[in-house]
Amino acid sequence: MIKSSITISLVNEARGGPFVFWDDIRAACKEAKELGFTGIEIFAPGPEVLAKSEAAKIVADHGLQISALGTGGGWVLHKWTLTSPEEKVRVNARNFIASMIEAGAPFGAPAIIGSLQGRHSETVDPLLAHSYLEEALDFLSAKAKNAGTFLLFEPLNRYESNLVRTIDEGMALVNKIGQKDHLKLLCDLFHMNIEEADIAASLIKCGTMVGHVHLADSNRKPAGLGHTDFGPISLALKQIGYRGYVSAEALPLPDSSMAARHTIDCFNRHFKG
Ligand code: LER
Numbered sequence: 001m002i003k004s005s006i007t008i009s010l011v012n013e014a015r016g017g018p019f020v021f022w023d024d025i026r027a028a029c030k031e032a033k034e035l036g037f038t039g040i041e042i043f044a045p046g047p048e049v050l051a052k053s054e055a056a057k058i059v060a061d062h063g064l065q066i067s068a069l070g071t072g073g074g075w076v077l078h079k080w081t082l083t084s085p086e087e088k089v090r091v092n093a094r095n096f097i098a099s100m101i102e103a104g105a106p107f108g109a110p111a112i113i114g115s116l117q118g119r120h121s122e123t124v125d126p127l128l129a130h131s132y133l134e135e136a137l138d139f140l141s142a143k144a145k146n147a148g149t150f151l152l153f154e155p156l157n158r159y160e161s162n163l164v165r166t167i168d169e170g171m172a173l174v175n176k177i178g179q180k181d182h183l184k185l186l187c188d189l190f191h192m193n194i195e196e197a198d199i200a201a202s203l204i205k206c207g208t209m210v211g212h213v214h215l216a217d218s219n220r221k222p223a224g225l226g227h228t229d230f231g232p233i234s235l236a237l238k239q240i241g242y243r244g245y246v247s248a249e250a251l252p253l254p255d256s257s258m259a260a261r262h263t264i265d266c267f268n269r270h271f272k273g
C-alpha cells in the first residue's frame with residue numbers, strides 16, 4: 001500500500017518554498033490526522049529540532065509517522081553544499097546530513113539530499129563536482145546502513161541544479177555508489193514533469209530504486225491544481241509494488257488547509273489502496 005504524507009517547514013527563512021504546512025507542528029499534525037494522512041515530512045533547521053521541539057513526540061501523539069527529514073535547511077540557513085569549492089563547507093554539509101540520518105533513524109525517517117547537493121560552477125567543474133558528490137554519498141550511505149536506515153537522493157530540475165536532473169542520471173549515481181538498500185531516489189513529480197519524457201515510464205524503470213515520492217502538480221501547486229495526469233503515475237507506482245510515501249511538497253495555495261485537502265483528495269482518488 002502506498003502511504004500518504006504532507007510536508008511542514010520549521011525553517012522561517014524558507015518562506016515561499018513548496019511546503020504545505022508551516023511553523024506549528026501540533027496544528028499541522030492535528031489537521032493532517034483529521035484528513036487521513038499517514039505521515040508528515042519535516043523540513044527542519046537541524047537534527048536538534050526533533051528533540052528540542054518535541055516534534056517526534058507530537059507526531060507520535062497524533063498517531064502519525066515521520067515520513068522523511070528534509071536537509072535543505074543546511075543550504076537555506078548556512079549555504080552549505082556537498083559540491084562547494086571550499087572543503088570546510090562540503091564537510092559541514094556532509095556532517096549536517098549525517099546528523100539528520102542519525103536523528104531520523106529511530107523513527108524510520110530517511111534524510112533527503114535535495115538542495116544540499118549543490119551544483120557545478122566556474123570553480124568546480126562537472127567532473128570534480130560529481131567526484132565530491134560520490135565521495136559524500138559513499139560516506140553517507142554507509143552511515144545510513146550503520147544506522148539501519150536508508151538515504152534519499154533527489155534529482156532536481158535544470159533550474160534548481162545542474163548535477164543530477166533526470167531519473168536516469170539518478171539511477172546511474174545509485175548504481176555507482178552500489179548501496180542499493182541504503183541509497184534510494186526521491187522522485188519528485190514536479191521535477192520529473194520538467195525533465196522526464198514520460199513520468200510513469202521513468203518510475204517503472206526506476207523500480208525498487210524509488211524510495212520516496214514528492215507529490216505536487218505540474219506548477220508546484222497542490223495535486224489537482226495543475227495539468228499533471230496522476231492516473232498513469234499511480235498505476236506505475238502500483239505496478240512496481242511501491243510501498244513508500246507519496247508526500248505533498250507543494251505551495252500552500254490557496255492556503256495550507258485547502259492545499260492539504262486538495263492533496264488528500266488526489267491521494268484518495270489515485271494512490272490509495
Ligand atoms: C525543491 O524543489 C525540492 O524538490 C526539494 O525537495 C529539494 O530539497
Ligand code: MN
Nearest residue numbers: 154188214249
Ligand atoms: Mn522535492
